[in-house]
Amino acid sequence: MAETSIEVYRTALGRQLCADSRQVLAQLPDESVDLIVTSPTFALLRKKSYGNEEQEDYVEWLLEFGNVAKRTLKDTGSFVLDLGGAYQRGVPVRSLYNFKVLIEFCEKPGYFLAEEFYWHNPAKLPSPIEWVNKRKIRVKDSVNTVWWFSKTEWPKADVTRVLAPYSERMKTLLKDPEKFYRPKGRPSGHDIAAAFGKENGGAIPPNLLQIPNTDSNSHYLRMCKALGRESHPARFPADLPKFFVNFLTEPGDLVLDIFSGSNTTGAVAENLGRRWLSIELDRAYAELSALRFLEEWPEHEVKALMERLSQGSEEIHPSMQLSLLALVNNGA
Numbered sequence: 319m320a321e322t323s324i325e326v327y328r329t330a331l332g333r334q335l336c337a338d339s340r341q342v343l344a345q346l347p348d349e350s351v352d353l354i355v356t357s358p359t360f361a362l363l364r365k366k367s368y369g370n371e372e373q374e375d376y377v378e379w380l381l382e383f384g385n386v387a388k389r390t391l392k393d394t395g396s397f398v399l400d401l402g403g404a405y406q407r408g409v410p411v412r413s414l415y416n417f418k419v420l421i422e423f424c425e426k427p428g429y430f431l432a433e434e435f436y437w438h439n440p441a442k443l444p445s446p447i448e449w450v451n452k453r454k455i456r457v458k459d460s461v462n463t464v465w466w467f468s469k470t471e472w473p474k475a476d477v478t479r480v481l482a483p484y485s486e487r488m489k490t491l492l493k494d495p496e497k498f499y500r501p502k503g504r505p506s507g508h509d510i511a512a513a514f515g516k517e518n519g520g521a522i523p524p525n526l527l528q529i530p531n532t533d534s535n536s537h538y539l540r541m542c543k544a545l546g547r548e549s550h551p552a553r554f555p556a557d558l559p560k561f562f563v564n565f566l567t568e569p570g571d572l573v574l575d576i577f578s579g580s581n582t583t584g585a586v587a588e589n590l591g592r593r594w595l596s597i598e599l600d601r602a603y604a605e606l607s608a609l610r611f612l613e614e615w616p617e618h619e620v621k622a623l624m625e626r627l628s629q630g631s632e633e634i635h636p637s638m639q640l641s642l643l644a645l646v647n648n649g650a
């Protein structure tokens with residue numbers, strides 16, 4: 319494959335590359351990226367079709383990405399890493415790999431843990447079958463750890479962009495704060511009533527994100543089927559990267575997904591007016607992810623485009639380095 323063919327396609331705001339993201343990160347200018355939000359190949363014991371590193375080597379492997387990524391982040395930049403839990407081989411004992419990743423990222427490249435998040439997927443199927451379904455000695459594991467790392471102690475962040483809907487109780491309170499909540503002096507001397515009765519446009523969200531991963535009929539899946547191609551088996555729901563893109567970036571900022579899979583992140587970034595760069599090692603997944611941007615297209619045109627992509631004829635840039643620089647410096 320010619321070197322220039324690492325670019326698979328481009329959109330108004332971003333580029334999908336097919337490459338090892340360590341190599342691409344090494345080419346990016348210093349302090350050019352606002353947010354990396356990503357979900358790497360997990361350290362699961364059961365091998366998935368997209369491949370897994372051995373659990374023991376996994377932390378070291380992931381650390382290589384953390385090392386090369388840090389230089390590319392702006393001082394206000396963040397690195398959000400979604401990691402699913404895992405069991406040790408053959409015993410009902412959890413792996414500590416995701417916690418090791420957290421500690422190593424902070425101790426070695428020197429990221430800061432801005433906050434730890436937990437993604438609860440209520441639709442997760444019970445596993446591993448042996449411990450959960452057969453022996454019934456462990457409960458369903460439906461929470462991923464999502465580490466929000468930052469390059470400095472002061473990453474860009476604005477909670478007002480990710481406010482959650484008010485609870486019914488809070489809505490009642492806001493209608494008539496005086497009646498519902500009688501301000502009381504506190505022993506500390508602070509009077510908190512007035513602040514609680516104020517309408518802020520929504521509630522401060524917690525660090526537990528409840529997002530079902532239930533997509534079974536999206537345009538992406540329907541088109542994969544129509545094309546007779548295998549869809550990506552480990553997609554995260556768009557609402558996960560959407561929360562962090564809204565929270566940690568502003569329109570025009572640059573968002574990277576260094577394990578982009580079906581490019582959920584790129585599609586979210588495009589819709590939110592952020593520039594994006596997505597990197598995926600597997601060419602077939604990278605090509606198929608173009609479907610995320612073709613929702614309005616008639617099926618025969620989608621098929622024709624996918625055919626051209628698989629022949630590499632959509633590559634129009636003579637120099638990958640130049641187009642990367644254009645993306646990070648001037649916008650797409």
Ligand SMILES: C[S@@+](CC[C@H](N)C(=O)[O-])C[C@H]1O[C@@H](n2cnc3c(N)ncnc32)[C@H](O)[C@@H]1O
Pocket residue numbers: 337338339340356357358359360368550552553554555576577578579580581582583597598599600603
């Ligand atoms: C869990 S999937 C990401 C899925 C993605 N979040 C989505 O919603 O579709 C991880 C992806 O990382 C890719 N990958 C593994 N090693 C890589 C590397 N060195 N550089 C780029 N991508 C890599 C795998 O091929 C796999 O598709």
